[in-house]
Amino acid sequence: MEQFSKTLKGIKDRGVDQLFINGAWRKSSGSNELSVVTPHNEETVLTYFEPTTADVDAAVAAAREAFDKGPWPRMAPAERGVYLKKVSEILMARMPELAEAWTGQVGAVIGFTGKASYQVPGLFKYYGELCDTYKFVDERIGSMGGNRVAVVKEPAGVVAAITPWNAPLVLLVYKVAAGLAAGCTFVCKPSPETPIDAHILAEAIAEAGLPKGVFNMLPAGREVGDHLIRHPGIDKISFTGSTAAGKHIAGVASERLARVSLELGGKSAAMILEDADMEHVLKSLVPYSMPITGQVCFSLTRVLVPKSRKAEMIDAYTNAVSKVKVGDPFAADSGMGPLAMERQLDRVLGYIEKGKTEGAKLALGGGRPADLNRGFFVEPTVFTDVDPSMTIFKEEIFGPVVSFVDYDNEADMIAKANDTIYGLHGAIYTQDQDRGFAVAREYRAGSVTINGMIVDIHMPFGGFKQSGLGRDGGIEGLENYTETKAVYFA
Numbered sequence: 001m002e003q004f005s006k007t008l009k010g011i012k013d014r015g016v017d018q019l020f021i022n023g024a025w026r027k028s029s030g031s032n033e034l035s036v037v038t039p040h041n042e043e044t045v046l047t048y049f050e051p052t053t054a055d056v057d058a059a060v061a062a063a064r065e066a067f068d069k070g071p072w073p074r075m076a077p078a079e080r081g082v083y084l085k086k087v088s089e090i091l092m093a094r095m096p097e098l099a100e101a102w103t104g105q106v107g108a109v110i111g112f113t114g115k116a117s118y119q120v121p122g123l124f125k126y127y128g129e130l131c132d133t134y135k136f137v138d139e140r141i142g143s144m145g146g147n148r149v150a151v152v153k154e155p156a157g158v159v160a161a162i163t164p165w166n167a168p169l170v171l172l173v174y175k176v177a178a179g180l181a182a183g184c185t186f187v188c189k190p191s192p193e194t195p196i197d198a199h200i201l202a203e204a205i206a207e208a209g210l211p212k213g214v215f216n217m218l219p220a221g222r223e224v225g226d227h228l229i230r231h232p233g234i235d236k237i238s239f240t241g242s243t244a245a246g247k248h249i250a251g252v253a254s255e256r257l258a259r260v261s262l263e264l265g266g267k268s269a270a271m272i273l274e275d276a277d278m279e280h281v282l283k284s285l286v287p288y289s290m291p292i293t294g295q296v297c298f299s300l301t302r303v304l305v306p307k308s309r310k311a312e313m314i315d316a317y318t319n320a321v322s323k324v325k326v327g328d329p330f331a332a333d334s335g336m337g338p339l340a341m342e343r344q345l346d347r348v349l350g351y352i353e354k355g356k357t358e359g360a361k362l363a364l365g366g367g368r369p370a371d372l373n374r375g376f377f378v379e380p381t382v383f384t385d386v387d388p389s390m391t392i393f394k395e396e397i398f399g400p401v402v403s404f405v406d407y408d409n410e411a412d413m414i415a416k417a418n419d420t421i422y423g424l425h426g427a428i429y430t431q432d433q434d435r436g437f438a439v440a441r442e443y444r445a446g447s448v449t450i451n452g453m454i455v456d457i458h459m460p461f462g463g464f465k466q467s468g469l470g471r472d473g474g475i476e477g478l479e480n481y482t483e484t485k486a487v488y489f490a
Contacts, residue, residue, distance in 0.1 A: 004100035020202035022062035023212025039107040039338040040375045051218040053227040059216035060233040063158045063185040066213030073183035081131030086208040088124035105194040107337035108292040109329045123173045127181040148489040153482040155183030157235025162189045164241045166295045169197035174472040175238045182481035188217045195219035261470030265396040266424030269417040270300040276429040278316045288453035294400035298425035307406045318364045338376040345376040348399030355392040361385040423464030
C-alpha cells in the first residue's frame with residue numbers, strides 16, 4: 001500500500017478538489033463534500049468537493065471549442081497517434097500507481113490489478129498505432145458514371161464519457177483512447193467513489209501535451225451526470241454501467257438523437273459440455289466466475305452442467321473455490337478482496353437471502369468471513385439446484401455468487417444459457433473445438449471464449465440484448481466514435 005499512499009499524498013498536495021478543464025486544474029465551484037473509502041478497512045482516505053452543473057458547462061464549452069475550432073480533429077491521424085503513444089509511455093512509467101489505486105479504491109487484489117492495469121497503457125499504444133494504419137479516407141469508384149467517391153470517417157464530436165467504479169481507469173481508457181484516435185474531444189465523468197485513477201490519467205494527458213480542451217475530467221454523482229448527458233453541446237454519450245442507468249441515458253439521448261454507446265450488465269453463462277476436462281475448466285472458471293469479488297460485468301455467474309456429471313463438476317468447483325483466500329487485497333497471497341462499498345455488501349447479502357428463500361441449495365459460503373470483522377468482505381458463495389425462474393438466475397448480482405444449473409442435452413443447455421435479458425459474454429468448455437464453435441454461434445452474446453476466458457483489448461467487446469449498444473475495443477471501438485460521410489466528385 002506504500003505506492004497508494006504516495007499517490008494519495010500527491011493528489012492531496014495538489015488539491016484534490018481540483019478538476020481538469022480546458023487543459024488546466026481548477027477548483028470545484030461546489031461545496032458538497034465526497035469521500036473515498038478503502039473497502040478493506042473502511043477508512044476514509046480522501047475527501048473532495050463535487051463539481052457543479054456550472055463546472056460541467058465550463059468543461060463542455062472547453063471541449064466544444066477544442067472540437068469546433070481547435071487543432072485536434074484537424075490533425076492528420078498519424079499526428080494524433082504520436083500524442084497517444086506518448087500518453088502510453090507516461091502511463092507505463094506509472095504502472096505501480098495504477099495498480100495500487102485500483103486496489104485501494106475498489107478492493108481488487110493486487111495480484112489481479114498488477115496485471116490487468118497494463119490494459120491502460122496498452123489501449124493508448126494500440127489506438128496510437130491504429131492511427132497510422134486505419135483508413136480514415138476510403139477512395140472508391142461510384143456506380144453513377146464511374147465518378148470518384150471518398151468515404152470519410154470523421155470524428156463524432158464532443159463525447160460525454162461516463163464510467164463506473166469497478167474497473168475505473170480501464171473502462172475510461174477504452175473510451176478515451178479510441179475516441180481521441182478518431183479526433184473526438186471529451187468530457188469525462190468517472191465515478192465519485194473512484195476518482196484517483198482519472199486524476200492520474202489527466203496528469204498523463206497534460207504531460208503528453210494534448211491541446212487544451214481535448215480532455216476534461218470531473219468526477220461527480222448522478223445529478224451532475226444527468227446534466228452532462230442532457231447538455232446540447234454533447235454530440236455522443238458513451239456509458240458503461242448498469243442496464244437501468246443505460247436505459248435512462250438512451251431515453252435522454254433519443255430526445256435529440258445524440259449518438260450513444262452503452263456497455264451494460266451481464267449474466268454470463270459458462271457452458272460445460274459432457275466431454276470437458278474439469279482440471280482444465282477450473283483454471284479459468286475459478287478466477288473468472290468471481291473476478292474482482294464478482295464485480296465484473298462479464299463474470300461467469302451461471303454455470304451450466306450436464307446432469308450426468310453434475311455432482312462431480314460441482315464438487316470440483318466448490319473444492320477449488322473454497323481454497324481461495326479472502327483477505328487484505330494488498331497482500332500477495334490474497335485471492336479475493338472485499339466488495340467495493342457497504343451498499344454493495346448489502347446488495348449481495350440480499351441476493352444470497354433471496355436465493356435461499358426461493359429454494360436454491362447453498363453449497364458454499366453465504367455470509368461474511370468469520371475472521372474479517374472490518375471491511376466489506378463476503379464469502380465466495382455457490383448455489384446449486386438453481387432454476388431459471390429464480391432471481392439469482394435472472395438478475396446481475398455483482399458479487400461473488402455463482403449459480404449451478406443442470407441441463408438434459410445440448411438444446412436444453414443453449415436454451416437455458418439464452419434465457420436471460422443479457423448477452424454480454426460467455427464460455428464453452430469442450431474437447432471438440434468445432435462443436436464449441438457451433439454452440440458459440442447459437443449463444444446470443446457479444447463475445448464467447450471456447451475453453452477459457454479471454455477479453456482482448458484489440459478485439460471488439462460489447463453486448464447483445466440489454467447488455468448494450470456498440471462495441472469498445474479493437475477497430476470497432478475506434479469506429480464507435482466516428483461518423484461516415486460520402487463525398488462525391490462530379
